[in-house]
Amino acid sequence: MTLKQLEAFYWAATLGSFSLAATRLHVTQSSLSKRIAELEDDLGSVLFDRTGQRAIPTDAGLRLLDHAAHMLEVESRIRSDVGGGPVRGSSRFGISELIAATWFPNFVARVQLEHPHLTLEPQVDLTNGLLRKLERGELDFAIIPGPAASPALLSEKIGELEYCWMAAPQRLAKGTTLTAHHFQEHPVITLSPEAGLAQAFERWLAAQELQIPRALTCNSLTALIALVTAGLGISFFPRRYVEPYVRAAKLVELKSDPPLPRLAYCFHWRAADTRMAVTSLRTISRETADFTLTAPLVPAT
Structure with a gap:
């Protein structure tokens, strides 16, 4: 039994895939499979159920998993303590x-x-x-x-980040306090629902009982800033992050009651x-x- 064999087993079991484990360890899948097969021969136990597409540990594999994790942690600590850190x-x-x-x-x-x-x-x-x-x-x-x-x-x-509403100056004046009417009149541009920021925004909307009839989404903060500076709608940004755009008069800060929560x-x-x-x-x-x-x-x- 070697650490490389245990490492191959640990990552295959953790990721549920020989292919992903091989990529993780920067080895070929055949090399990883060979290490696991050698470990199974040494232990005299089948460690994976190979009937399906995923690498599912057998009962013996599940018993080995904690031991393998512990051995890899011990190796890491030995390298740290003895090898200079x-x-x-x-x-x-x-x-x-x-x-x-x-x-x-x-x-x-x-x-x-x-x-x-x-x-x-x-x-x-x-x-x-x-x-x-x-x-x-x-x-x-x-x-x-x-x-x-x-x-x-x-x-x-x-x-944590402090967020505030922003718009291009040609769309809304600096310091405008947003109301339900503004959200009806101006499109809101946000990151997609996959973003943590979008989830925080949805909670804020629900707390205010606001409806957004026109919403645009994108997957890039840089693109989001570009869309708002172009005047396509309003959005919310980290206040410090977009300061250069505010100083250059590309964006103006808006107000809301209550303000957006910190993230x-x-x-x-x-x-x-x-x-x-x-x-x-x-x-x-x-x-x-x-x-x-x-x-x-x-x-x-």
């Missing part, structure tokens, strides 16, 4: 577009300094898609709005995942997160 290997994780455009480069620089042998594999997507991948084990963690509702996930708040950003990870890499990257994200940074592309005046 840096984490090795790779980490696949999810972030929002806003994080990618603001403080993520600082996060990467810190990781490269402290863990030069750790390969980062970020995925930029909307909240719900990243949460699904995290629950399935396809990601190690995700830094997105939260906290997560799933009992399988843990969340640590690392910051918490959290580091999410699987409750059963105690690996040193996840713990270390959670610490780095907490220490490098900076939600006061503005949009990187200042519009021309």
Whole structure:
């Protein structure tokens, strides 16, 4: 029995797929299958039910899963304690577009300094898609709005954003207090329902008993800003993030009563995942997160 065999088994069982596990470990599927077959021969037990399309652990496989996770955690701690501290290997994780455009480069620089042998594999997507991948084990963690509702996930708040309504000055005057009439008259442009921000907006609407007859959606914060500055409708943005657009008179701030709620950003990870890499990257994200940074592309005046 080797650690590579246990690693292959652990990820195949966690992801429910030999193919996904092979991709995760950067090996061919045949190599991964060979490791698992060797482990089964060594233990004298069949570890997967191979009759279906998914890799479903047998009873013996389920008994082995916790042991395999523990052995991989021990290996990680040995490398950390004896090898001088840096984490090795790779980490696949999810972030929002806003994080990618603001403080993520600082996060990467810190990781490269402290863990030069750790390969980062970020995925930029909307909240719900990243949460699904995290629950399935396809990601190690995700830094997105939260906290997560799933009992399988843990969340640590690392910051929050203040949101406000915005419009192009040719559509509404600065300081306009929005009423139900404005929402009837002006299209509201939001991110798709897959975004955590869109979910917070829906809760705000329900609390105010407001109806939005005309709504446009998109999957990109950058595109959303462009649509609003073009005068196609109104939307809500992180106040600090869009400051350059306000200073350039491309956007004006509107008022609402009550104001929009602040949105918490959290580091999410699987409750059963105690690996040193996840713990270390959670610490780095907490220490490098900076939600006061503005949009990187200042519009021309």
